[in-house]
Amino acid sequence: MSRAIGIDLGSSSSCVSIWRNGQAEPVINDWGNTVTPSYVSFTDKGRLFGDAAKYRASIHPSNTIYNFKSLLGRKFSDSKVQSLISQLPYQVVDRGGIPSIRVDYRGERKEYIPQEIVAMLLLRLKELAELEQGTEVSQAVIAVPSFFTFVQREAVRDAAQIAGLHTLKIVNEATAAAVHHLISNGVLGQGQKNIIVLDFGAASLDTSVIVMDERALEVKATTSNPKLGGTHFDDVLVAHFASMFKSLHQKDIYGYPRALQRLRHACERAKTRLSFASQIPLEVDTLVEGDGLYSIMTQTRFEDLCGKLFEQVAPSVERALSGANLNPRQIHEVVITGGSSRIPAIKSLVKRIFDGKTPSIVDPDCSVANGAATLAAILTSPANVESRRFNEYARLDIAPHGLGVATSGGLMTTIVPRFAQIPIESFVDFTTVQDFQPSIVIRLYEGEHSQAKDNLFLGRLVLLLGHPQPRGFPRIRIAFTVDSAQIVVTANLIGTEESTTLTSTGGG
Numbered sequence: 001m002s003r004a005i006g007i008d009l010g011s012s013s014s015c016v017s018i019w020r021n022g023q024a025e026p027v028i029n030d031w032g033n034t035v036t037p038s039y040v041s042f043t044d045k046g047r048l049f050g051d052a053a054k055y056r057a058s059i060h061p062s063n064t065i066y067n068f069k070s071l072l073g074r075k076f077s078d079s080k081v082q083s084l085i086s087q088l089p090y091q092v093v094d095r096g097g098i099p100s101i102r103v104d105y106r107g108e109r110k111e112y113i114p115q116e117i118v119a120m121l122l123l124r125l126k127e128l129a130e131l132e133q134g135t136e137v138s139q140a141v142i143a144v145p146s147f148f149t150f151v152q153r154e155a156v157r158d159a160a161q162i163a164g165l166h167t168l169k170i171v172n173e174a175t176a177a178a179v180h181h182l183i184s185n186g187v188l189g190q191g192q193k194n195i196i197v198l199d200f201g202a203a204s205l206d207t208s209v210i211v212m213d214e215r216a217l218e219v220k221a222t223t224s225n226p227k228l229g230g231t232h233f234d235d236v237l238v239a240h241f242a243s244m245f246k247s248l249h250q251k252d253i254y255g256y257p258r259a260l261q262r263l264r265h266a267c268e269r270a271k272t273r274l275s276f277a278s279q280i281p282l283e284v285d286t287l288v289e290g291d292g293l294y295s296i297m298t299q300t301r302f303e304d305l306c307g308k309l310f311e312q313v314a315p316s317v318e319r320a321l322s323g324a325n326l327n328p329r330q331i332h333e334v335v336i337t338g339g340s341s342r343i344p345a346i347k348s349l350v351k352r353i354f355d356g357k358t359p360s361i362v363d364p365d366c367s368v369a370n371g372a373a374t375l376a377a378i379l380t381s382p383a384n385v386e387s388r389r390f391n392e393y394a395r396l397d398i399a400p401h402g403l404g405v406a407t408s409g410g411l412m413t414t415i416v417p418r419f420a421q422i423p424i425e426s427f428v429d430f431t432t433v434q435d436f437q438p439s440i441v442i443r444l445y446e447g448e449h450s451q452a453k454d455n456l457f458l459g460r461l462v463l464l465l466g467h468p469q470p471r472g473f474p475r476i477r478i479a480f481t482v483d484s485a486q487i488v489v490t491a492n493l494i495g496t497e498e499s500t501t502l503t504s505t506g507g508g
């Protein structure tokens, strides 16, 4: 028998949940934890995952891979990839325009694209679930940040396929957490309710705004702030202690990858402990050439240092609310989740933004995977009355970004707006700008920038225009058909059979 699982593919840690006895539950890994660090380490003898791999990061930084989710579905030349590479202790090289991770494995030099590394982690999570439930697993619902483009979602599907998993659905992280919260508390369909879910993760703050009443539940907006996550708080602490170390010992820790890795781990540990203590010691022995670091950090100082980052919470919430045409007073329930939601300053900040409304805190580590497992159970039992009712009731998929084409002057003309409910079919009619054009090249983009070139290039279509006509005469219809699995774009010369189609798999 094959059962479907739910996976939270996190930047810093991942979680897999199964559906058992009518509820979702996270699988405990071989270290006794529900979360598995998103780390893969390559050694002479084999591969290590999770805690075992993370433990090796400071001993073998160049062979221990983490933060790979940020490389998924991006080009090597992407400025985000370039800036990430400059901070990573392992090697990332250009393989035909795709970032490729270079490691030494079993005595050989190997290169893996990000999908292959993600697949190794997904396979590990699949095996954990198989061991737990004693059955083979071949399907999954996978949660990703809402800023993931269609191309990145497609890359996740590819990785799952390599791991032997068919992706039933790609869902936004905050939406998955909302599904878990609403279903496990039995509040679906209980009158009009506007809910905002804030998922404070490692790499981003993900937000979903959900409106529900007796008849329907709709995700109205999902936004992401990729500059506001736990790793950004770690960066601030690392910078603080690196500068302290430099003034004490005149040595720049950033020039020593192993020392930097050890300091980073110490800072993350300090940050997590500061959520429960007013001050903690930070001690790292023999960091660089025998010199160590011994200091203390208080919760107040940590909040001061991260003040600029905390200031981004309110605008991020505003962006999500304005995408849903709501204001904070119209929100009935605020839900917070994700590892960084444990930070006391974040809880107080959210409370202040929503006029003193106390946020509901749902399992910071597993609510996303539990929501994904709940959806997996629903999708694999379509005949079940409850599943049918949920499928008719809930509209969870929205376009993460606008989709459109480049028009004259390189401007982006959006055909499917951001946050449009999907599945959707939408078209715009265009004409030519030059006399007697034999064909037209249509460039497709995803994103919100007004200049098409600043958005993500998805592909191009070439449409033959039959017998040449003066500019403004040919009428060309460009239609997007988008569902949670793919984008199909068709260009048709109206009144003729002439048409061309491009299909891109991905998901909303």
Ligand SMILES: Nc1ncnc2c1ncn2[C@@H]1O[C@H](COP(=O)(O)OP(=O)(O)OP(=O)(O)O)[C@@H](O)[C@H]1O
Pocket (backbone or CB within 6 Å): 008, 009, 010, 011, 012, 013, 014, 145, 173, 200, 201, 202, 203, 204, 229, 230, 231, 268, 271, 272, 273, 275, 337, 338, 339, 340, 341, 342, 343, 364, 365
């Ligand atoms: N007690 C704590 N106090 C502060 N931060 C914490 C605490 N526990 C965990 N974190 C932080 O939470 C982050 C991990 O959260 P989570 O597992 O939700 O993110 P993720 O799923 O790995 O990342 P993302 O969702 O951004 O892809 C890490 O940065 C971790 O340091």
